[in-house]
Amino acid sequence: MKKNITQPLLEVKNLITRFDMRAGLFGKINARVHAIENVSFNIYPGETLALVGESGCGKSTIARSILQLDKPISGSIKFEGSETLGLSLQDLKSFRRNVQMVFQDPFSSLNPRMTIGKAIADPMAVNKILPRSALRQRVYELLERVDLEPEHIDRFPHAFSGGQRQRICIARVLGLDPKLIIADEAVASLDVTIQARVINLLMDLQSELGISILFISHDVAVVERIAHRVAVMYLGEIVEIGDRKSIFKDPQHSYTKKLFGSVPVPDPRLRKKNQDLLADEIPSAMRAPDYIPIELPLIQVSDNHFVRQEVSD
Amino acid sequence: MTKIFQKTDMDTNRIVTVENLQVSFKLNDNVIVEAVKGVSFHIDQGETLALVGESGSGKSVTAMTIMRLTEYDGASIDGGVIKLRLNSGETVDVTELPLIKMNSIRGADISVVFQDPMSSLNPVFTIGFQIAEVIINHQGKTAKEAEKIALNALKLVRVPDAERRLKQYPHQLSGGMRQRVVIAMALCCRPLLLIADEPTTALDVTIQAQILGLIRALQDEINMSVLFITHDMGVVAEIADRVCVMQNGKIVETGSIFDIFEKPNHPYTKALISAVPRLGSMKDKDQPEKFPILEVDEVNLEKSAQEGSTVS
Numbered sequence A: 001m002k003k004n005i006t007q008p009l010l011e012v013k014n015l016i017t018r019f020d021m022r023a024g025l026f027g028k029i030n031a032r033v034h035a036i037e038n039v040s041f042n043i044y045p046g047e048t049l050a051l052v053g054e055s056g057c058g059k060s061t062i063a064r065s066i067l068q069l070d071k072p073i074s075g076s077i078k079f080e081g082s083e084t085l086g087l088s089l090q091d092l093k094s095f096r097r098n099v100q101m102v103f104q105d106p107f108s109s110l111n112p113r114m115t116i117g118k119a120i121a122d123p124m125a126v127n128k129i130l131p132r133s134a135l136r137q138r139v140y141e142l143l144e145r146v147d148l149e150p151e152h153i154d155r156f157p158h159a160f161s162g163g164q165r166q167r168i169c170i171a172r173v174l175g176l177d178p179k180l181i182i183a184d185e186a187v188a189s190l191d192v193t194i195q196a197r198v199i200n201l202l203m204d205l206q207s208e209l210g211i212s213i214l215f216i217s218h219d220v221a222v223v224e225r226i227a228h229r230v231a232v233m234y235l236g237e238i239v240e241i242g243d244r245k246s247i248f249k250d251p252q253h254s255y256t257k258k259l260f261g262s263v264p265v266p267d268p269r270l271r272k273k274n275q276d277l278l279a280d281e282i283p284s285a286m287r288a289p290d291y292i293p294i295e296l297p298l299i300q301v302s303d304n305h306f307v308r309q310e311v312s313d
Numbered sequence B: 001m002t003k004i005f006q007k008t009d010m011d012t013n014r015i016v017t018v019e020n021l022q023v024s025f026k027l028n029d030n031v032i033v034e035a036v037k038g039v040s041f042h043i044d045q046g047e048t049l050a051l052v053g054e055s056g057s058g059k060s061v062t063a064m065t066i067m068r069l070t071e072y073d074g075a076s077i078d079g080g081v082i083k084l085r086l087n088s089g090e091t092v093d094v095t096e097l098p099l100i101k102m103n104s105i106r107g108a109d110i111s112v113v114f115q116d117p118m119s120s121l122n123p124v125f126t127i128g129f130q131i132a133e134v135i136i137n138h139q140g141k142t143a144k145e146a147e148k149i150a151l152n153a154l155k156l157v158r159v160p161d162a163e164r165r166l167k168q169y170p171h172q173l174s175g176g177m178r179q180r181v182v183i184a185m186a187l188c189c190r191p192l193l194l195i196a197d198e199p200t201t202a203l204d205v206t207i208q209a210q211i212l213g214l215i216r217a218l219q220d221e222i223n224m225s226v227l228f229i230t231h232d233m234g235v236v237a238e239i240a241d242r243v244c245v246m247q248n249g250k251i252v253e254t255g256s257i258f259d260i261f262e263k264p265n266h267p268y269t270k271a272l273i274s275a276v277p278r279l280g281s282m283k284d285k286d287q288p289e290k291f292p293i294l295e296v297d298e299v300n301l302e303k304s305a306q307e308g309s310t311v312s
Helices: A059-066 A089-098 A116-126 A132-145 A150-154 A162-174 A192-209 A220-226 A244-249 A254-262 B059-066 B099-105 B127-139 B143-156 B162-166 B175-187 B205-222 B233-239 B257-262 B267-275 B300-307
Strands: A010-023 A028-043 A048-052 A074-079 A099-102 A180-184 A212-217 A229-234 A237-243 A298-302 A305-308 B014-026 B032-044 B048-052 B075-085 B091-093 B110-113 B193-197 B225-230 B242-247 B250-256
Touching: A010 A059, A028 A059, A028 A237, A048 A059, A048 A220, A059 A180, A059 A212, A089 A099, A099 A162, A116 A132, A116 A150, A116 A162, A132 A150, A132 A162, A162 A192, A192 A212, A192 A220, A192 B267, A212 A220, A220 A244, A229 A244, A229 A254, A237 A244, A237 A254, A237 A298, A254 B205, B014 B059, B014 B225, B032 B048, B032 B059, B032 B075, B032 B225, B032 B250, B048 B059, B048 B233, B059 B075, B059 B193, B059 B225, B110 B175, B127 B143, B127 B162, B127 B175, B143 B162, B143 B175, B175 B205, B205 B225, B205 B233, B225 B233, B233 B257, B242 B257, B242 B267, B250 B257, B250 B267, B257 B267
Parallel strands: A048 A212, A048 A229, A099 A180, A180 A212, B048 B225, B048 B242, B110 B193, B193 B225
Antiparallel strands: A010 A028, A010 A074, A229 A237, A237 A305, A298 A305, B014 B032, B014 B075, B075 B091, B242 B250
């Protein structure tokens, strides 16, 4: 199972996803949302790449596009060296088995009428990973692995708190032995003390099993803890990408600086003063149908740190 | 029951005093949930008190009881006193007022900003109309005068292009702009106390920073007191003068903002502070690192969300 470290697990290249907005009797396209514009990045085995950005910047669309829940317009998504765009449904299934998603809301991602034992066993049964007779034993192990009581296997989701449910979702994903976990705001709805524990669990699993994680988050401070590399997104583009240390030590893009500067600091002596009170908001990614996006190059700052050139205005 | 505007004693500088407040909810099968178990605090004029705690700690129930809104959800106030100073200078005990009286107090003497601005605004009316409505109801102004005040209120919260915005509907505004409108609406009668219940939780960080800055600036400009409810210690550090930490319906620690952050006493406060991710804490580290978890409530912390709603 040992792989060459330089071979990326997932290679995303020039990915573009747009959504047409239709109106009128004949469904004429009257606008287009440029959700992802020319996004490229790699994820290596055993590493965490964090995608940070604010709502509407396209981070979740990237996750959905990788799994092809949203169909990209163009680009390439290579998993272990082979192209996944345009795969047959059958082949897509085995790809999706390797790339699993943990969603934000553990209340809507667990069926309230299914015991957690069944919820965790089902994906393994569907993918025929284990004979049915061995499933229950495996679920016990998985529950133990995510620090839940195995005796609770026959309880229903309502009996668990938000943090426990998120652990159940993680156990369910682990059953499939994925190579990449996409965590889409997976800790955003949890209280801080519980959030810290769930993140620690993810990091433990990563170092034990060598799983790669695409960690999608709006919370810059959480990202600073968990990520090996960071990509900052703004309006469907990656404006800055690099290793965590360089990005946080030496942010280059004006948006990255603004984003980092807005994070509340839990130290009352560092309270922000005299800031600009005027509303300054991110523009919409919705464009006229004939809009052609301007492509600005990524500039290399250091070995492992790239920043998108900015339009001077 | 007739002593409606009965004067109660309170320091002239004090806006609200809550003493030993107890609130419980009766569930349908005769189980009683004690949500607030003897909470006491006070807020002075111009001061911001943060009520911090995790989900289910009773912070929102405490705040909503000050406005007597919890009774509509089946709560009963089992004990305690809530002294509130009105704009007229009088002091009343909110718990003794008939609910109907609260209509004239809410929105005028005490206002609230909730987490989700979209559900605080009516989607079928222009925002100008909705702000004016508050002014007409509480101050008896004509529609024309009210519109003028509404325009000033929008300018107060730094909504750009305020004249045009008055004629817009909530769906035409972004989340941050909607929250500004809700704040304008809350402040147009110049209440002495603003209750802000997680007002920035649904917003992006850059917008959150703007709204927090705005609340601070407005506070200086019109000298109001703020009861700020949040679960985010980072936000607390940005806004509060004093802090009450709540857990399971009780205040476990109260102190000035500096005492809470620099010399926390209660193990729960310590756990809460240590769990907050701090930007910059990993500056010189090459590899990601796990969060330090304080061992205090090791077993109980995760269950506490559920225990917050323990039946007793």
